[in-house]
Each structure stands twice: as C-alpha cells, then as structure tokens.
Amino acid sequence: MAIKRGVSFYSYQQSQFFRELDLESQIREVGEALPDADGVEIVDEMSLRYPDPGDEFVARWFDWMDRYGTTPVTMDVCMDVLQFRDHVMTYEECADRLRRDIRLAERLGFRNVRVLSVVPLEVMLSALPLAEELDVRLGKEIHQPMPLEGRQVTEIVEHVERTGTRHLGIVPDFGIFGWRPSEVQLAWFERRGASPAATAAAVELAELLRAGKAPVGAVDMSFSTAGNLRVDVKRFLTTGEVDPAFADTFRGVKAFTESRVDDPAEIDHTVVFEALMLSNTSGDTLRELVPHVVSVHGKFNNMSEIPGRPGQYQDIAIDYDTAISALVAGGYDGYVNSEYEGQRYFQDRGRAELADEVEQVRRHQEMLRRLTAA
Amino acid sequence: MFENFLIREDSLRNDEVDGDVVGFRLAVRNANYRGVFLSLHNGYFLEVDGVSYPRDVQTFEINGREPRTFSELRGQVWEHWDYDDEGVLHVAAPGGLAPGVHTVRFQQSVLAAYGYQPTDEEWVANPPVPGTGAGSEKAPEIVVHTLELTAEKETV
Structure with missing residues (x-):
C-alpha cells in the first residue's frame, strides 16, 4: 500500500x-x-x-x-x-x-x-x-x-x-x-509596515530555536493554538500582561527584536514572535x-x-x-x-x-x- | 480574512418605505472560511463620513427572512449563515445618505472561535461591542471603504 x-x-x-x-x-x-x-x-x-x-x-x-x-x-x-x-x-x-x-x-x-x-x-x-x-x-x-x-x-x-x-x-x-515563517507571510507583514530587519530577525530566531541556540527560554506549546497565541502576544505587546508560564520567553523575544531592529514598532515585534509559532x-x-x-x-x-x-x-x-x-x-x-x-x-x-x-x-x-x- | 472584500462594492443604497427614505443598506459576506450559526453574528462597527451607526440601529437580512435585529439573531441558535450567502445589513437613518461617494469604516463581529477561550463567560454576560477588535479575530482591523451610493432606492 x-x-x-x-x-x-x-x-x-x-x-x-x-x-x-x-x-x-x-x-x-x-x-x-x-x-x-x-x-x-x-x-x-x-x-x-x-x-x-x-x-x-x-x-x-x-x-x-x-x-x-x-x-x-x-x-x-x-x-x-x-x-x-x-x-x-x-x-x-x-x-x-x-x-x-x-x-x-x-x-x-x-x-x-x-x-x-x-x-x-x-x-x-x-x-x-x-x-x-x-x-x-x-x-x-x-x-x-x-x-x-x-x-x-x-x-x-x-x-x-x-x-x-x-x-x-x-x-x-x-x-x-x-521551520521558518513563510516568505509570503513576511512580505505581507512588510507591506503592513514591518521593517526588513524585523522579518529577517523572525527567520533568524526561528533558525536559532530549531538549533536549540535561541537566547529565549523554551516554552511548552502543547496546548496552544497559533490564533490564541497571537492574541496573547498582542496583549503582551500592548499591556505588558503575560501568562507567567510564557513570561520569560515573551520577554526574551522582545529583547531579541530590540537587539536586531532599531527602535522597533509594535508590528516589528509581532512579526518576530511568529518564530514562536513553529512546532x-x-x-x-x-x-x-x-x-x-x-x-x-x-x-x-x-x-x-x-x-x-x-x-x-x-x-x-x-x-x-x-x-x-x-x-x-x-x-x-x-x-x-x-x-x-x-x-x-x-x-x-x-x-x-x-x-x-x-x-x-x-x-x-x-x-x-x-x-x-x- | 477577506477584509477588503466583505462589502459588495455596488451595494450601498438607500432604503425606502412607503416613499420615505428610512435608512441605507450594504450587502456583506462572512469574514471566515466557513459559515456560522446565526446566533454568533454579533453586529458591526459602522461609521459613514464620520457618523457612527451603532448596533441598535442595525438589522440583518439573511435566509429569505425579513431584516432582524441583532437581539433577535442572538436567539437563532440553530439557523445557519452559510458560507456562500450574502446578507444585507440595513441601517435605520431617516433621510438616508446623500448621493455621491462615502467613506465607510467597517468591522464585522462574529463570535466564532477555536474551542474554549478565556473570554467565553465574559462574552455570555457582556458581548463585545463591535469595533473594539474583540469578537473579530478573523477581521481584526477596521477597514476603510470608499463607496458610491447607487442612485436607485430599495424597498424594505
């Protein structure tokens, strides 16, 4: 068969x-x-x-x-x-x-x-x-x-x-x-205002996560959906509130973006968080x-x-x-x-x-x- | 999804009853890849030329029925808004809209979701007000449309 x-x-x-x-x-x-x-x-x-x-x-x-x-x-x-x-x-x-x-x-x-x-x-x-x-x-x-x-x-x-x-x-x-955010998704983010440095950082972070070398804490995504996780990210970026289990990781991603993008806007942070949506x-x-x-x-x-x-x-x-x-x-x-x-x-x-x-x-x-x- | 395409471009018309213009209408689709039970349809954020038209002046026409208020739709727990079907959003606004081009700011709210959510109990008690983004996961941005009023009126 x-x-x-x-x-x-x-x-x-x-x-x-x-x-x-x-x-x-x-x-x-x-x-x-x-x-x-x-x-x-x-x-x-x-x-x-x-x-x-x-x-x-x-x-x-x-x-x-x-x-x-x-x-x-x-x-x-x-x-x-x-x-x-x-x-x-x-x-x-x-x-x-x-x-x-x-x-x-x-x-x-x-x-x-x-x-x-x-x-x-x-x-x-x-x-x-x-x-x-x-x-x-x-x-x-x-x-x-x-x-x-x-x-x-x-x-x-x-x-x-x-x-x-x-x-x-x-x-x-x-x-x-x-293993990385799709190129069509990244292009869509750029048309909406994300900087090329931020979309490159999303790919870089995805590669680091895959290699186990990312400077952010690991997090168990077993019970997460991408849609719900995006809602959590949005809340974190606008209010700073975050589930304690995700706090280290979310702060780590934010710091990573700040290290790669000059004066990042919210959408720059959002696109880098896409690296977390990979299994x-x-x-x-x-x-x-x-x-x-x-x-x-x-x-x-x-x-x-x-x-x-x-x-x-x-x-x-x-x-x-x-x-x-x-x-x-x-x-x-x-x-x-x-x-x-x-x-x-x-x-x-x-x-x-x-x-x-x-x-x-x-x-x-x-x-x-x-x-x-x- | 489909945010730029939810309103049919030639569908903005004034509504007439017994010769009086009582408001206007727009033909709309569901911002999703599937239909939903009608009860989940929670209304619209709608602003035309800077004037806001909240949910209590909106009614929705679907499935060959007369236009119904969103409080009535909330009770239609077994009736379905199928994916293929266009509905008509009616707005009570005596005198309707002036001829010409209008700027329409628009967001649909449908309480469809992937399973249980932290907001479930809150939305049973206090459904989100359209336009806040809550209850609009499939169309998270308010979209601006420039639409021309079609001259011919429609009888409600």
Missing part, C-alpha cells in the same frame, strides 16, 4: 468566496486535473448547506463522486462554544454537536472526522461509541505551534493502547514541520505515530519553483522531505490532502493581486507525487 493523495477544499476557500469555483468544480478539479489524486476533504460549514444539506444534495454528492472518480476521505468539523449565547456549551453539548457531525459525515460517505486541536479529549470520547458504530474514525488535528511530542497526542495514544479502539487518532497538519517537531516521532494517523493535512503557504528544476515545486518554509519520509518509513497508507493557507497573505491588496489557489494546489500535488514516489 502506498500513500494516497487528495485535496482539502479549505484550499479553495477564496475561489468559493468569490464564486469562481463551486463545490462541483472543486471536485472536478481533483478528479480531472490532479494526476492520481482522488481524495476529497471538506470543512462541513464551508462546503455544505449546514447542518442539513438535504437528501437531494446527498444524492447529487454521490453522483459527483462517481462522475469524477473521487472519494470522500475526511470531514473537518468545528466547535463554537458560544452557539447558545446564554451559556458556554458544556462538554456534553459539544459532544452532541460532534455526534451530529459524525452522522452527517457518514451520510456523505466520509470515513474520517477531524476535530480541532483544542477539542477536549472528553468530548471526543463521549462521541466515540457512535463513531465506532458508524465506522468513522475521529482524529484530533495537531497543528502548529503544537508539537507531536505533547500531551495532546500522548493522551490519545494512551487511550488507544488501553482500549484497543480503532476509531480514535490524530490528524497531523504539516505546518508542524514548518519544531520530529520526523522520528511522526514515524512512530503512523498507526495513530487518521489523515494528514498537507499544509502549505507558498509553492515556488525549485531553482534549476523547471516544473518542480517546494514550500521553502516547511520540511516536507522529513515529513513524507517519516510517513513512508512508518508504512502510512492513508491520505495526505493538500491544504493551502497562503491565500490570506495576498488579500490586503486588490482582486488582481489575489493568489491562484488552483495553481498552488496543482504545484503542491506535483511535490507530493514526487516525494511519495521517491
């Missing part, structure tokens, strides 16, 4: 927003334009009339899968704990939502459901019996800045080893193999975890041509060689689905400057095809 390939339609969020590609066009792109790819991954609240797309849609969905030779692989579901507005949802209410989403996934032929990295294990375990009954695997996304080595992963592995369930695991997002996870850990991998998000922010190799592409900021080698060495035979996220770094300008999502995914598939064949 070999690694299979597909596309998360998250990649086409902008094309859908601008009504350039509807759902059928996205499915057709996978089936007809991407050699040997057949996997379809959706975010339910993006691609569907939610929460009930209707029977007519479901019939059409399966017609499309037949017509374009595609396969539903993973459905990504969300958790908004303020839905009821008069109280914060309990774990059991979150599990109710997850159970409804599992039923929806099964109705559309998906074999896996991805939950967000911050969903408590208790919520997943509450929904697990239904997942087992419907033969749908639940996977928790492991997303930067979390590493694979943290508690979010070990608690799942321990539960699986204790109970033997085959329906619980993880969905690694390959942003965890990012620096290990390929060895991924190889060992392969039996627990439900599905993979092939995250990328910018595919550019490899110098001197026409028609071959790479994301210079993510170590795909390590990531794919680890999956191969571990005997992974599930799907890696392209998940393009760099479009957001072009949306500060006009329509003409927007990124081409379709082309970016085609390039990413070229890279996956090449690396998985090697």
